[in-house]
Amino acid sequence: MTRQTGTLSLDRRALLGGAAGALLAPGVRAQRANDVLTFIEGSDFDTLDPAISRTRSAEILFYVMFNRLVRWTDTSLSAIGPDLAESWTISDDKLNWTFRLREGVRFHDGTTADAEAVKFCIDRLRDPAFGSPNRSLYTAITAVTVVDPRTIRFTTEQPHAGLLENLAESSASISSPTAIRRHGRNYGRNPVGSGPYKLEEWAPGERTVLARAVPSARFRQIIYRPVPEGEARLIELEAGTADIATGIPPEATARVRANPRLKLEVIPSSFQVFFELNCARPPFNDVRVRRAIQFAIDREAIVQRILGGFGTVPDSFVAPGVQSYESIGKHPYDPDRAKREIAAVFPGGFSEKIVMWTSSGRYLKDQQVAEAVQGYLNAIGLQTEFRAWEWASYQQTLYRRTPNVPGTGYGTNAAHMWVLGTSIPTADWRLSRRYQTGQSANILGYSDPRVDDLLNRARVTLDPAARLDLYHQANRLLWQDNPPNIPLYNQSQIIAMQRGISNFNAFAFEIPLLGEVSKS
Amino acid sequence: MLDYIAYRVAVLVPTLLAVSLAVFLVLHLVPGDPARNAAGPDAAEEDIELIREQFGLDQPLWRQYGIYLGNIVRGDLGESFRTRRPVLDEIVRRMPATLELAGFAMLFAVVVGVALGVVASMRPNSAIDSAVNGLSALGISAPVFFLGLLLMLLFSARLQWLPPSGRGTMAHLVLPTITLGLPYVATFARVARSTMLDVLSEDYIRTARAKGLVWRSVVWRHALINAAVPLVTLLGVYFGRLLGGAVIVETIFAWPGLGRLMVDGIIQRDINLVQGCILFFATAIVLVNLVVDLLYSVLDPRIARG
Numbered sequence: 001m002t003r004q005t006g007t008l009s010l011d012r013r014a015l016l017g018g019a020a021g022a023l024l025a026p027g028v029r030a031q032r033a034n035d036v037l038t039f040i041e042g043s044d045f046d047t048l049d050p051a052i053s054r055t056r057s058a059e060i061l062f063y064v065m066f067n068r069l070v071r072w073t074d075t076s077l078s079a080i081g082p083d084l085a086e087s088w089t090i091s092d093d094k095l096n097w098t099f100r101l102r103e104g105v106r107f108h109d110g111t112t113a114d115a116e117a118v119k120f121c122i123d124r125l126r127d128p129a130f131g132s133p134n135r136s137l138y139t140a141i142t143a144v145t146v147v148d149p150r151t152i153r154f155t156t157e158q159p160h161a162g163l164l165e166n167l168a169e170s171s172a173s174i175s176s177p178t179a180i181r182r183h184g185r186n187y188g189r190n191p192v193g194s195g196p197y198k199l200e201e202w203a204p205g206e207r208t209v210l211a212r213a214v215p216s217a218r219f220r221q222i223i224y225r226p227v228p229e230g231e232a233r234l235i236e237l238e239a240g241t242a243d244i245a246t247g248i249p250p251e252a253t254a255r256v257r258a259n260p261r262l263k264l265e266v267i268p269s270s271f272q273v274f275f276e277l278n279c280a281r282p283p284f285n286d287v288r289v290r291r292a293i294q295f296a297i298d299r300e301a302i303v304q305r306i307l308g309g310f311g312t313v314p315d316s317f318v319a320p321g322v323q324s325y326e327s328i329g330k331h332p333y334d335p336d337r338a339k340r341e342i343a344a345v346f347p348g349g350f351s352e353k354i355v356m357w358t359s360s361g362r363y364l365k366d367q368q369v370a371e372a373v374q375g376y377l378n379a380i381g382l383q384t385e386f387r388a389w390e391w392a393s394y395q396q397t398l399y400r401r402t403p404n405v406p407g408t409g410y411g412t413n414a415a416h417m418w419v420l421g422t423s424i425p426t427a428d429w430r431l432s433r434r435y436q437t438g439q440s441a442n443i444l445g446y447s448d449p450r451v452d453d454l455l456n457r458a459r460v461t462l463d464p465a466a467r468l469d470l471y472h473q474a475n476r477l478l479w480q481d482n483p484p485n486i487p488l489y490n491q492s493q494i495i496a497m498q499r500g501i502s503n504f505n506a507f508a509f510e511i512p513l514l515g516e517v518s519k520s
Numbered sequence: 521m522l523d524y525i526a527y528r529v530a531v532l533v534p535t536l537l538a539v540s541l542a543v544f545l546v547l548h549l550v551p552g553d554p555a556r557n558a559a560g561p562d563a564a565e566e567d568i569e570l571i572r573e574q575f576g577l578d579q580p581l582w583r584q585y586g587i588y589l590g591n592i593v594r595g596d597l598g599e600s601f602r603t604r605r606p607v608l609d610e611i612v613r614r615m616p617a618t619l620e621l622a623g624f625a626m627l628f629a630v631v632v633g634v635a636l637g638v639v640a641s642m643r644p645n646s647a648i649d650s651a652v653n654g655l656s657a658l659g660i661s662a663p664v665f666f667l668g669l670l671l672m673l674l675f676s677a678r679l680q681w682l683p684p685s686g687r688g689t690m691a692h693l694v695l696p697t698i699t700l701g702l703p704y705v706a707t708f709a710r711v712a713r714s715t716m717l718d719v720l721s722e723d724y725i726r727t728a729r730a731k732g733l734v735w736r737s738v739v740w741r742h743a744l745i746n747a748a749v750p751l752v753t754l755l756g757v758y759f760g761r762l763l764g765g766a767v768i769v770e771t772i773f774a775w776p777g778l779g780r781l782m783v784d785g786i787i788q789r790d791i792n793l794v795q796g797c798i799l800f801f802a803t804a805i806v807l808v809n810l811v812v813d814l815l816y817s818v819l820d821p822r823i824a825r826g
Contacts, residue, residue, distance in 0.1 A: 394550030
């Protein structure tokens, strides 16, 4: 009898549940169709104008909505190939680049993607009044000239080896000039490109729907949804309401692996997190101390215990996936050696407190890693003082100008070391701005004439192999002979997806190639 | 009556002026460089300087505030540093989502909370009463964050009845509404219970019973109307808090509302945007309280006469 009642109530519950399920299910399962790809990420974007965007999540969409003149042919950034341009030549004096455009490419509004359109977009980027945050990538270009509708010429003052890679940046995506003129300030909400997908709907903070623009595009729709909470992104996958989710927290990966309907992709990222060293004041103004300190840190333990194994120990000054990466060799963990070498510089020990700053919550486990580093420094007898910052104040303090201070062009003199990270994949951008003498982002006060010379030469060396060799030399100097920082770990991209997703690939700078994905 | 309304609306102006000055000062004095944040972490210094000039951030503070006030008078809340679009447009675009969520959560809190409170008051110290009491203690003390994820795990991941996050269908509204409204269900239940207990011990209730009215109709029609004034007060007070809670709930459930817009704006030091959002919230709270005050006189004509 009791059992009877039990069954009955259970049935009733199932029935009620079923009814509720039937009522609400359309919302839950609508996105299971094979020709719709739903992609979720943590951050929203605020504009879809490639010229002013600086959000990675928007960049993911630019890759399928726009063409650039040229593009990287593979995710290891080994070569640049045609996109809107089908071929190009360089003049003998190496100051003029002439691009031949593909015929018959049209923007989604029906206008032609011709030389005029390319000139319009690149000139817009270069215009100081427009104020693009990426303008400085294009200031080396002195003129953009339309030769004929299918031919365009770029003129530079000096030979410019980085021109192609800068034109492959998403900020150099070519928009429809007609759409830009028509929408003015609102162009960021009404972007028009010539890529395989076009914008169909954008509800900020909610969803962005791209629709197939050419018959060869694999999906009828690509839906992008920002879901800020990592846990919520995972639940979306478990509920079957999303196909791919990035930024899965390391502690949640076991749940993905245990779920037979999901799979996990761990892809190396070009993101490296490091402690920059203040090269303008003791103790790190002495290169021997900067070299010695490398041996004090057990990076393997940091990656395994703090990052849960999701990351790699750096073996070069740049992370894998960055142009010019080559493995040089990890720094061994040898605290005795570190102690010995520092004692050679400061026989009585370094008496001052070393001030360590870190961001909190900006990079994967940044504060925990910084605290671990503090422990390692204390273990070799250094005294430390620690401070964790909220990101916006941190940035402002780090980059605050301090006039008339020798060494640091500007930058903090209150800290001896501070945590930063970068994912910039191109060698010149990554190395020059931070480590060349007097450069604007060189807040370390780092200066090495050999590095300066290598970077200057690389900038004007047009032969790709010779140029790469110069970067390799610079990387080795920065890694072994004269290190400006303590590289801590290379991040991993942790991406979870439904089992039916295949052919998933991503650039190391954390840009998944949504156009290439298959779904079954 | 009209004079009263006009007076209250007029008071809105200095209130908002004070709010705008406070917000302006706080946002400008808090550390963080808006231009650098707008440009992104990898931007070159010269590009950051360009943005600083473009948004007038290189001007003295008093002049920036003057320009800002001048623009507000003309109905212009300025441009967002990040989207470079009018702040008013951004707010208007996000407002419906927040009003929808806050409205449903309030409705849920009032209807369920009052019903539970009245039922509990009808049988004080019974099992139902203790259950409602216990439930409201739980509702008040459960952190929103925890509650939201718990509901999501149960109803989306496990049972797959409801979509975990986002906005679109009525189904999307269920979990965020419950998460946002539950703590207030508890509050309303407790207040409804105690006021109802007071009212039910009044003489006129005894009279109503004595003349033979059905108990249920005495409770719901006579007593509840008289218990309504404190509940309506609560409505006004808690609307502001509810909007505050929406900030968290919108983040958990990826709800595209103003709260999330504002949080993103704060993190990025998008001063114009944050100022606009706060002015909007302040106006909404002041107006809701005005409506509440007007409701008093409808519910209890003695208030209007006094």
